Amino acid sequence: MQSASEQPLVRLQGVRFAYGERAILDGVDLSVRRGQVVAIMGGSGCGKTTLLRLIGGQLRAAAGQVEVDGQELGALGTHDLYALRRRMGMLFQFGALFTDMSVFENVAFPLREHTDLPESMLRDLVLMKLNAVGLRGAAELATSELSGGMARRVALARAIALDPMLIMYDEPFAGLDPISLGVIGQLIRRLNDALGASTVMVTHDVHESLEIVDYVYFVSDGKIVAEGTPEEIRASxxxxxxxxxxxxxxxxxxxxxxxxxxxxxxxxxxxx
Structure with a gap:
């Protein structure tokens, strides 16, 4: 029998999901071990982002099981589901920063929402997260003053504000120039390892992803059609x-x- 530390942090078994009569996922099996960075790839509309929403609890599977940290999401009530989601970080496509808040306040937002930390400790934590992504000096900037790459890094700092056990990324490389893309890729790997977290990343960027991930799942027509390590994928x-x-x-x-x-x-x- 596997110990808790040996069990996958995320496990999907026979997951099915549909919007009305339109099937999106059909019998998906997927797992993410603790400490892993896992990529989910596939064509547009194949169900990749739906998988993230199922793992994050925004959606409920029509059939099958979605487990995170040993808890079956479909069996959780609202209170327990929200408690579990507080242990997850999410970087949305293009960052999704609050445009009426400064960089500092964007990163402070989840800390203000979910903790009662004194302002002095909150300030130190925000600056630590911004320092981790190289943007401590941009703390007082408005979001309108940020480049695309900087905005993505601020969003990453916000995603890790609560030291999550699981970090999810929806197209983290979309719209970035080659330098920013490389920076974000290395940050994803380094922050995952530094936090002892696990990462699930939906992406179309093959080259950058295969440089930083441990495992890849390919989705097509709602099914996992291929999977493997970067070496196995390159040789497939x-x-x-x-x-x-x-x-x-x-x-x-x-x-x-x-x-x-x-x-x-x-x-x-x-x-x-």
């Missing part, structure tokens, strides 16, 4: 993985939307 002969990591236009994900033969469409004189 799976057609979908090969198309994805090499950015090929055609393959298991076709270039052409389904249509009748082109010659037949021309002869019929129709738009399809």
């Amino acid at each position: 002969s799976d057609a979908f993985v090969h198309q994805f990591i090499n950015a090929e236009a055609d393959g298991p994900v076709p270039f052409h939307y389904p249509a009748p033969a082109f010659g037949d469409s021309l002869l019929r004189g129709s738009a399809t």
Whole structure:
């Protein structure tokens, strides 16, 4: 029998989810060990962000189990679910900073919401988090004064404000220049290791992700179609993985939307 420290921090078993009649996830099995950085990759609309929302408890699975730190999310009441979510950090796509707050107040926000720390201790903690992402000197700036890369780093400092056991990222590299992208990638790895946390990262950026993650899951049509370490993914002969990591236009994900033969469409004189 596994000890608590050996059990996965996150485990999904046979998870199904749908919006109405539209199936999004169909029988997903996935696990994240303690200390791991795990990437979830796949095409747009395949269910990656839905997986993050299920792990974070914003959504409930229609079938199967979603466990975080040994707790089945579907069995938790509101109070217990919120208590568990306070131990998670989330970096939203493009940062999602509060535009009417300074950098300092953005990072202080979760500390003010969830703790009763004295102002002097709160100040020290905020500056520590900003220092960890290289932006202690930007504490009093307005969010409108930040570059895209700086805003993403502030959002990262906010995500780790409460020293979470689990950090989730939704497209952390989107819209960044190569230098900022590299900085964010290294921060994700370093902060995960320094906090002793686990990380789940939804991303399209193959190159940067394979440099920092421990394991990768590929999602297509609501299922896990491939998984492995970065070395296994690079060496994979799976057609979908090969198309994805090499950015090929055609393959298991076709270039052409389904249509009748082109010659037949021309002869019929129709738009399809």
